[in-house]
Amino acid sequence: MAIPYGRQSVDEDDIAEVVRVLRGDWLTQGPDVAAFEEEFAAACDAPHAVAFSSGTAALHGAAFAAGVGPGDTVVTSAITFAASANCAAYLGATPVFADIDPVTWNVSAETCAAAGAARARAVIPVHFAGLPAPIAEIRAAVGDGAAIIEDAAHAVGAHVDGVPVGSCEHSDMAIFSFHPVKTMTTGEGGMVTTRDPELRDRLIRFRTHGIVAAPDTPGEGGWFQEQHDLGFNYRLTDIQAALGRSQLRKVGGFVTRRNEIAARYREGLGDVDGLVLAPPAPPGSLHAHHLFVVWLEAGADARRALYDRLRAAGVLVQVHYVPVYRHPWYRETYGYAPGLCPDAERYYAGCLSLPCFPALTDAEQDHVIGEIHAALGA
Numbered sequence: 001m002a003i004p005y006g007r008q009s010v011d012e013d014d015i016a017e018v019v020r021v022l023r024g025d026w027l028t029q030g031p032d033v034a035a036f037e038e039e040f041a042a043a044c045d046a047p048h049a050v051a052f053s054s055g056t057a058a059l060h061g062a063a064f065a066a067g068v069g070p071g072d073t074v075v076t077s078a079i080t081f082a083a084s085a086n087c088a089a090y091l092g093a094t095p096v097f098a099d100i101d102p103v104t105w106n107v108s109a110e111t112c113a114a115a116g117a118a119r120a121r122a123v124i125p126v127h128f129a130g131l132p133a134p135i136a137e138i139r140a141a142v143g144d145g146a147a148i149i150e151d152a153a154h155a156v157g158a159h160v161d162g163v164p165v166g167s168c169e170h171s172d173m174a175i176f177s178f179h180p181v182k183t184m185t186t187g188e189g190g191m192v193t194t195r196d197p198e199l200r201d202r203l204i205r206f207r208t209h210g211i212v213a214a215p216d217t218p219g220e221g222g223w224f225q226e227q228h229d230l231g232f233n234y235r236l237t238d239i240q241a242a243l244g245r246s247q248l249r250k251v252g253g254f255v256t257r258r259n260e261i262a263a264r265y266r267e268g269l270g271d272v273d274g275l276v277l278a279p280p281a282p283p284g285s286l287h288a289h290h291l292f293v294v295w296l297e298a299g300a301d302a303r304r305a306l307y308d309r310l311r312a313a314g315v316l317v318q319v320h321y322v323p324v325y326r327h328p329w330y331r332e333t334y335g336y337a338p339g340l341c342p343d344a345e346r347y348y349a350g351c352l353s354l355p356c357f358p359a360l361t362d363a364e365q366d367h368v369i370g371e372i373h374a375a376l377g378a
């Protein structure tokens with residue numbers, strides 16, 4: 001049986017929660033979404049959380065709430081999923097790419113500053129693979145002019161010095177994804193956390209067409225509503241929220257298991273020459289390990305050979321990510337060219353994501369480790 005790089009863990013409790021909603025009165029956004037938002041906000045130590053139909057929708061909503069529009073620039077990491085940058089493009093702004101730090105593979109205060117973050121409308125640092133990015137330093141470098149939206153799609157359950165990612169201590173908003181390969185899942189789904197009640201209200205409006213109830217409008221009645229913004233239908237369903245609430249209760253266990261798997265990879269692969277293992281979290285912080293990435297110093301040809309060999313052995317490794325500016329749409333739309341971010345290019349040439357998910361068995365992991373040893377001659 002093939003071993004994927006990531007996969008959800010859904011058990012009978014999760015299934016029972018979904019069935020409970022299916023037997024009830026609400027299917028789309030209702031009391032379970034409200035409860036999920038409250039529980040997720042509490043888990044992040046943030047006062048507000050607004051659920052969305054995906055992490056992509058959450059990014060779109062957050063960029064909208066931050067006031068991103070035509071003529072603006074938005075800085076994000078070169079090494080991320082395209083959605084981190086697409087949210088700026090949806091709103092007519094220009095995505096600009098910060099290079100990664102070659103050690104952490106996250107953006108840094110320096111690389112954000114070099115990409116013009118102080119002049120941007122928003123900066124979207126990504127907690128790549130689940131390793132917390134240096135948000136406090138980025139805030140200090142950028143000042144208060146730009147909104148900071150943490151892309152925490154990979155980082156549900158991560159902590160910095162005991163403070164959960166998503167608390168928004170040094171940012172305006174944080175977004176999360178509940179896609180099945182992420183730390184917890186709702187099938188599709190996302191969330192934005194914030195400390196700012198005005199941002200929360202803008203997020204809520206954007207999620208439902210920009211329409212608000214206005215029953216007290218003179219001459220109108222209880223039915224009356226008005227559209228104030230051009231929003232979307234980005235609602236999460238109660239079916240998904242019930243799964244999310246049940247999964248949220250297990251996040252601590254999921255993250256612990258992912259860290260055990262990471263530790264086992266470090267033990268099993270630490271002696272392989274030319275193989276750099278995923279940067280660990282600094283002392284006091286907790287890595288969510290959405291991904292466990294290894295990097296081959298020998299570069300593109302060696303990575304291609306290892307990718308092909310592992311895939312042939314049933315290990316469905318993946319590459320995260322092609323630098324976003326290399327995608328044809330970005331090249332054609334903004335004139336970006338390969339080579340823009342040298343450290344992102346070097347990282348991309350050698351990176352490979354190994355299987356890392358709570359249900360991965362020791363035997364499966366030993367198979368992955370054994371194949372890598374055999375391939376790289378260690």
Ligand SMILES: Cc1ncc(COP(=O)(O)O)c(C=O)c1O
Nearest residue numbers: 054055056081083153177178179
């Ligand atoms: C870094 C990052 N941001 C945003 C997203 C978008 O999340 P979703 O797939 O829930 O729309 C993803 C999803 O893969 C991601 O990896």
